[in-house]
Amino acid sequence: MPIRHASGVYWRALAAHVRSVIEYPADLWIMATAGAVWNVLQFAFLAVLFANVPHIEGWGFHEMLMLSGLLSIAGGANALCFDGAWNTGSMVIKGDIDYRITRPAPVILQVGSSHIGLQSFGELALGFAMLVYGWIGAGVGMAWIPVGALAIVCAALIQTALVTAFCAVNFWIKSPMSIFAFLLIQLQGGAMKLPLGVFPAAVRVVALFIVPVAFINVVPVAVFTGHMTAWWLVGVPLAAVAAVALAAGVYRLGLRAYDSAGH
Amino acid sequence: MANLDVALATISFKRKIAYKSTWFFSVLFGEWSLLAGLAVWNHLIGDGEIGGYDWDAMKAYLIIGFLTGTLAWAGSDWEMAGRILDGMVAIDLTKPVDFQRARAAEYIGGMTASIPSAILGTAAAALLFRPAGPVSPLAAALTAFSLLFIFPLAFGISYLATLACFLTQRFLGIQWAKDSMVAFFSGMMIPVALMPVWLQGVAWALPFVHFTTTPASIYLGRVDTAGALGLIAAEAAWAVGLWVIGRLIWRRLVKKVTVHGG
Numbered sequence: 001m002p003i004r005h006a007s008g009v010y011w012r013a014l015a016a017h018v019r020s021v022i023e024y025p026a027d028l029w030i031m032a033t034a035g036a037v038w039n040v041l042q043f044a045f046l047a048v049l050f051a052n053v054p055h056i057e058g059w060g061f062h063e064m065l066m067l068s069g070l071l072s073i074a075g076g077a078n079a080l081c082f083d084g085a086w087n088t089g090s091m092v093i094k095g096d097i098d099y100r101i102t103r104p105a106p107v108i109l110q111v112g113s114s115h116i117g118l119q120s121f122g123e124l125a126l127g128f129a130m131l132v133y134g135w136i137g138a139g140v141g142m143a144w145i146p147v148g149a150l151a152i153v154c155a156a157l158i159q160t161a162l163v164t165a166f167c168a169v170n171f172w173i174k175s176p177m178s179i180f181a182f183l184l185i186q187l188q189g190g191a192m193k194l195p196l197g198v199f200p201a202a203v204r205v206v207a208l209f210i211v212p213v214a215f216i217n218v219v220p221v222a223v224f225t226g227h228m229t230a231w232w233l234v235g236v237p238l239a240a241v242a243a244v245a246l247a248a249g250v251y252r253l254g255l256r257a258y259d260s261a262g263h
Numbered sequence: 264m265a266n267l268d269v270a271l272a273t274i275s276f277k278r279k280i281a282y283k284s285t286w287f288f289s290v291l292f293g294e295w296s297l298l299a300g301l302a303v304w305n306h307l308i309g310d311g312e313i314g315g316y317d318w319d320a321m322k323a324y325l326i327i328g329f330l331t332g333t334l335a336w337a338g339s340d341w342e343m344a345g346r347i348l349d350g351m352v353a354i355d356l357t358k359p360v361d362f363q364r365a366r367a368a369e370y371i372g373g374m375t376a377s378i379p380s381a382i383l384g385t386a387a388a389a390l391l392f393r394p395a396g397p398v399s400p401l402a403a404a405l406t407a408f409s410l411l412f413i414f415p416l417a418f419g420i421s422y423l424a425t426l427a428c429f430l431t432q433r434f435l436g437i438q439w440a441k442d443s444m445v446a447f448f449s450g451m452m453i454p455v456a457l458m459p460v461w462l463q464g465v466a467w468a469l470p471f472v473h474f475t476t477t478p479a480s481i482y483l484g485r486v487d488t489a490g491a492l493g494l495i496a497a498e499a500a501w502a503v504g505l506w507v508i509g510r511l512i513w514r515r516l517v518k519k520v521t522v523h524g525g
Contacts, residue, residue, distance in 0.1 A: 024432070026431075027432055034440035037444065041443045052314065053307055053313070056307065119440075177341055183292050186296075190300075191299050198306050200302065
């Protein structure tokens with residue numbers, strides 16, 4: 001299927017949601033505020049923590065802010081551009097995937113563009129604020145900005161692809177709630193906002209090489225702040241490609257296993 | 264009417280234990296959070312102490328947080344929100360059952376399904392990590408009593424969060440905001456004692472603090488018996504207060520329901 005056609009379908013579907021967002025302004029404000037709330041609390045957590053300890057594993061307040069900021073940006077980009085993936089579970093149970101299969105566009109794009117997570121506006125705004133504040137405070141040079149931009153794009157891709165792949169598990173486990181994707185986000189929130197050195201080696205291996213969540217925020221920030229050598233940056237686009245391939249593969253397998261509702 | 268409450272709670276309980284994979288992974292997540300918390304705080308405290316918590320006290324604090332978190336996050340938030348989002352609430356309005364009371368029965372029934380895993384997980388963590396014991400048998404009893412209020416408090420907070428679905432198309436973002444508020448202001452994320460004084464004031468003025476800080480403070484003897492009883496009274500007051508606030512907000516928001524085709 002031509003990429004241009006598929007991309008046209010994707011953007012038209014998202015544009016339709018933007019029109020519906022404008023119709024329901026209360027929804028937008030409530031969700032954007034919700035997205036901002038958990039980022040403000042994340043900032044508060046770091047501020048309180050660093051009022052009591054000078055550093056964690058050699059990482060300071062501003063460096064840790066960069067970790068949280070980049071993770072929020074990745075999550076916000078996922079919610080803005082591909083939030084519909086969370087609908088996979090309910091679509092499988094209700095047989096709604098049927099419609100998508102009959103349409104001349106990739107199913108994964110149709111499902112991904114079926115919703116916009118409005119909390120993304122709050123997440124992105126606060127995420128960028130934390131990243132920029134941390135960047136300046138940590139004294140990261142301007143020369144890193146192009147690499148930073150690439151890291152943001154890759155972070156968004158890895159986050160979106162991993163969440164989509166984990167949502168696709170619902171093709172097999174048949175539950176309206178995407179428990180695996182939900183747990184992934186929760187685990188990231190718990191562990192990937194801290195330096196990897198705090199955790200046992202097994203956790204580091206999993207986060208770097210099994211489910212490469214560390215390449216979303218920990219690796220780029222560690223390189224920018226001198227905690228890891230620049231060679232690690234090679235892994236960031238590689239992880240993005242691997243994650244996208246994984247998501248496409250799992251979704252394809254899921255569609256093969258899909259047997260509609262009522263069977 | 265009490266029979267109806269029990270029936271709804273039983274259905275919700277059975278629904279929860281029917282999805283074994285969801286249940287299993289929820290428990291796994293709770294254990295992971297506990298291990299992550301232990302790794303971080305062990306690193307930070309070392310042989311010293313932070314905010315009056317030495318390593319043994321912090322282990323007890325984190326295990327109490329695991330216990331309350333397992334209970335608090337096992338309710339039926341999604342089912343409640345789903346009734347509003349998919350319009351089922353319009354059918355509920357025709358039933359001779361109070362919406363809030365029915366949802367409370369279902370919610371607490373769902374939470375009950377997590378009790379065995381919460382107790383087993385807590386016992387395993389206690390055996391494995393050897394945390395500080397309760398400061399006295401009375402403190403242990405009062406801690407257990409204070410934990411009972413987690414049930415109505417968790418429902419009250421979740422119910423208020425789900426009522427936002429009258430104005431939104433999704434619950435996901437609302438739930439994350441609610442979970443963050445509970446995690447931060449309860450002290451699960453970072454003990455309230457480490458916060459600046461003004462933020463401690465804010466935390467103690469909110470209901471979330473009773474999810475972790477209250478039972479942990481009673482258990483570790485950071486408050487005396489009178490203080491413990493005062494905290495338990497505050498929990499009871501919040502349970503009632505959240506119920507009343509939920510009812511008032513429901514009255515306003517239910518007017519948003521539009522039944523098409525009638």
